[in-house]
Amino acid sequence: xxxxxxxxxxxxxxxxxxxxxxGVDPYPSACERTHTNQAALDSxxxxxxxxxxxxxxxxxxxxxxxxxxxxxxxxxxxxxxLFKSDNLGAEAFKSLLDYAxxxxxxQVSGTLFLTKTxxxxxxxxxxxxxxxxxxxxxxxxxxxxxxxxxxxxxxxxILLNPETKKLFEKKNLFWSKMREFLxxxxxxxxxxxxxxxxPGGAEAEPFVTHHNALDRDFYLRISxxxxxxxxxxxGYEKVFEIGRIFRNEGIDTEHLQDYTxxxxxxxYSDFEKLMDFLQEMYQYVIQETFGTLTIASRGxxxxxxxxxxxxxxIKLFQEHTGIDLKLANDADLKKYLDEKNxxxxxxxxxxxxxxxxxxxxxxxxxxxxxxxxVDQPVxxxxxxxxxxxxxxxxxxxxxxxxxxxxxxxxxxxxxxxDQRARFEEQMQRREAGDKEAQFIDFDxxxxxxxxxxxxxxxxxxxxxxAFLTDRPIRETVIFPPMKKQK
Numbered sequence: 052x053x054x055x056x057x058x059x060x061x062x063x064x065x066x067x068x069x070x071x072x073x074g075v076d077p078y079p080s081a082c083e084r085t086h087t088n089q090a091a092l093d094s095x096x097x098x099x100x101x102x103x104x105x106x107x108x109x110x111x112x113x114x115x116x117x118x119x120x121x122x123x124x125x126x127x128x129x130x131x132x133l134f135k136s137d138n139l140g141a142e143a144f145k146s147l148l149d150y151a152x153x154x155x156x157x158q159v160s161g162t163l164f165l166t167k168t169x170x171x172x173x174x175x176x177x178x179x180x181x182x183x184x185x186x187x188x189x190x191x192x193x194x195x196x197x198x199x200x201x202x203x204x205x206x207x208x209i210l211l212n213p214e215t216k217k218l219f220e221k222k223n224l225f226w227s228k229m230r231e232f233l234x235x236x237x238x239x240x241x242x243x244x245x246x247x248x249x250p251g252g253a254e255a256e257p258f259v260t261h262h263n264a265l266d267r268d269f270y271l272r273i274s275x276x277x278x279x280x281x282x283x284x285x286g287y288e289k290v291f292e293i294g295r296i297f298r299n300e301g302i303d304t305e306h307l308q309d310y311t312x313x314x315x316x317x318x319y320s321d322f323e324k325l326m327d328f329l330q331e332m333y334q335y336v337i338q339e340t341f342g343t344l345t346i347a348s349r350g351x352x353x354x355x356x357x358x359x360x361x362x363x364x365i366k367l368f369q370e371h372t373g374i375d376l377k378l379a380n381d382a383d384l385k386k387y388l389d390e391k392n393x394x395x396x397x398x399x400x401x402x403x404x405x406x407x408x409x410x411x412x413x414x415x416x417x418x419x420x421x422x423x424x425v426d427q428p429v430x431x432x433x434x435x436x437x438x439x440x441x442x443x444x445x446x447x448x449x450x451x452x453x454x455x456x457x458x459x460x461x462x463x464x465x466x467x468x469d470q471r472a473r474f475e476e477q478m479q480r481r482e483a484g485d486k487e488a489q490f491i492d493f494d495x496x497x498x499x500x501x502x503x504x505x506x507x508x509x510x511x512x513x514x515x516x517a518f519l520t521d522r523p524i525r526e527t528v529i530f531p532p533m534k535k536q537k
Contacts, residue, residue, distance in 0.1 A: 056187070063185045066150045070183065073146075077183040082106055082158050089127035095163055095171050104160040105130065105173060106181065109153050119147065123159065123173075131172040132159055138176055147178065154184030203536070205529050218520060221340060222527060225516050226293055228339040229313055232332050238289040238315055243278035245271060245295065251495065252276030252434070254487040255298040258308075271297035275314040276434065276508065280463065281498045283318045283506055291315035296512075300487075304523040305455060305514055308532050314510040322436075322446040322462035325507035326423055329450065329460065330359055333421070341519065348521040351418050353452045362416055362451075363426040364409070365444065371412045376405065376428050377443050384408065400480050402430040414454060421452040433473035433489060435461035450511075453518050460509035467499035 070077045085103045086094070107125035119134040136144040138161075151157070161175040189211060201208040201215075208215045230240065248267075250257040252274025261268050275292045282290045293313045300306055317325070337355050338344055344356040369375050374387060384404040388395050395407050405428060416422060427447045429437060435445040446462030464470050474496070480488035517524040525531035 059187050060185060063152055063183070063187075066152070067183050067185065070150055070180070075180065077180055079179070079181060082179070082181050083160075084158070087127040088123070088125045088130045091163065091173070092128055092130060092171055099163050102160060102162055102176065103173070104158060105132075106158045107156065108184075109151065109155050109157060112151060112153050114148060117144075119144075123157065131166070131170050132161075133166075133172050133174045134178070135174070138174065139178070143178070150180075152184055152187075154186070154188045155180060156182040156184075199533070202525065202531055203533055209529075218522070218527065219529060221520065222516055225336065225340045225519075226311065226313070228336045229332070230293060231339075232335050233289075233291050233315060236289070236328075238291045238317075239287055241279065241282060241287075241290050241292055242294070243272075243275055243292055245297075247272050247278075249490045249492045249494070250274075251489055251492045253298075254489060256300060256486045258297050258299050273298050274510070275312060276316075276510065277492055277495045279314060279316050280503065280506070280508070281495065283316055284498045284501055284503050288318040288504075289315070302525065302532075305517070307513075307524050307528065310513040310524065310528060312510055312512040314508065316463065316506055316508040318504040318506045320507040321505065322448070322507060325460050325462070325509060326359075326361075326448060328507075329448075329458070329509060333450070333458075337519065346519050348453050348518045351453050353418065354420055355452075357420075359421050359423055359450075360417070361423045361425050364424055365426045365428065367415060367424075368405075368409060368412055371415055372408060374408070398483060400430075400483070400485065402428075402480075403485070405431065413451075416451050416454070418452065418454055421450055421457070424449040424451050424456075432461065433477055434464055434470075436464050436466075437469075455514070455518070457515045457518060458509065458511035460507065463503075463506040463508045465499065465503040465505060467496055467503075470499060471496055 067077055083104050084106045086098070086105060088105055088107060091098060091103060091105060105123065105125070107123040107130075109121055110124045110129060111122040113120045117136045121132045121134065122129050123132050134144065134147060139147070158179040158181055159173060159175045160177045161173045164172055164174055166172050189207060205215075209219065234240070246260070246262065246269040248269060250270040250273045253276070255273040257270040257273050259268055259270055273296055275294060275296065279290050279292060291313060293311065295309060296312045297309050299308060302308070317328075320328075334344060334355055337346065345352060345354050347353075365376050372387060374383060381401050381404060384401070385395070387408060388404065391411070393407060393411065395404060399407070416424065425448050426438070426444050429443055429445050432445045432447045435447045438444040438446055448460050449456045450458035464473075471491075474489065474491040477489040478491050481490070513527060514524055517527045520527065
């Protein structure tokens with residue numbers, strides 16, 4: 052801490068003690084308020100002859116002798132306040148001068164008027180301290196320059212940076228509109244457990260925690276999928292959840308360990324109906340949230356309107372690598388990777404090899420419009436139905452825009468025998484060292500054996516919002532996980 056900052060903090064602490072000695076409660080439990088600041092500004096004409104009471108944080112404070120001009124900000128707007136010695140009384144005016152600091156929360160009563168510069172202003176007839184600030188706010192002009200500080204002390208970033216505040220208001224609107232769309236379509240929102248005995252629904256390494264009362268370990272969920280699909284067995288036809296999921300994986304501009312995801316499952320629907328539904332949902336949510344369907348991000352402008360093209364994964368793969376995945380074996384895939392000097396683990400299974408190669412192909416997907424990436428090999432997805440016209444492929448779609456996946460859906464696998472076989476294959480991968488391979492969930496298999504209706508399902512994470520706002524994903528979380536401070 053710098054010597055100057057320490058002096059400022061000590062001065063504020065001395066003011067705090069002086070207020071207490073004078074019998075003033077610097078943190079009273081109650082306050083009064085007749086209007087928000089924005090409401091006072093909006094209704095300025097009709098309120099001019101009335102005494103009103105506003106509250107907020109002092110954001111500026113200018114001593115001009117017998118006058119003090121200040122700005123006070125609540126959660127809605129900033130308003131100018133004029134304190135005059137003649138109106139307040141000499142003692143109250145002196146107390147304000149002696150003890151008030153920028154950052155304090157106050158309550159001010161008075162009447163509205165226009166200054167010579169035509170600024171709507173509250174002329175104070177009385178005031179009350181609501182909360183004494185002990186730390187000085189960073190300068191609004193310079194703000195918080197250091198990214199680590201901005202993310203650790205996000206309350207200051209939001210307080211000082213209107214764009215950050217708008218970002219999280221926009222995020223709230225984004226999920227609200229997605230919820231609104233699904234509810235209007237007859238979906239029921241349910242809450243599934245965060246602690247799971249078996250993590251499932253995705254290929255990701257989970258976090259582990261211990262339950263003291265039950266004396267057993269649980270996993271933080273990596274997906275919302277399997278419990279929600281059990282609800283189809285229970286008789287619900289349209290279900291969804293918007294909730295937190297946790298994946299113990301690396302951090303980059305697209306990945307985080309703790310974030311929000313939406314998943315829905317729709318009984319008696321199918322893969323083709325799902326694509327029409329998703330196109331309508333995305334267009335509704337984006338238009339309602341951003342007011343346009345043309346969004347620029349990462350240097351790419353994407354038009355979300357109209358019909359979205361279907362792009363075949365297996366055809367795209369062959370066009371750009373020369374490999375026919377229906378005929379190629381693992382040795383062929385490794386040979387290609389070796390020739391291109393692409394690193395891979397020698398014990399990598401087929402799905403990993405295919406995915407590693409496809410990362411070099413993905414940039415060939417058109418980026419000016421979103422596309423449905425379809426026709427994926429069965430090895431890539433243990434929870435999707437096989438394509439009835441080609442059992443080497445699955446009914447999986449990925450919504451791809453800006454060069455990345457921004458949502459994934461299936462024609463849901465509801466054959467318990469096929470599902471068991473695919474889980475067993477996943478467990479073989481896990482036993483061979485793949486920490487992201489899925490566990491066998493025997494409870495889920497038992498639920499399927501009671502009978503699961505044909506269904507379509509889909510999931511989309513906070514990554515979509517991050518791309519639509521052109522931000523790294525951790526900036527769209529108020530308090531992202533951070534390294535330990537030294």
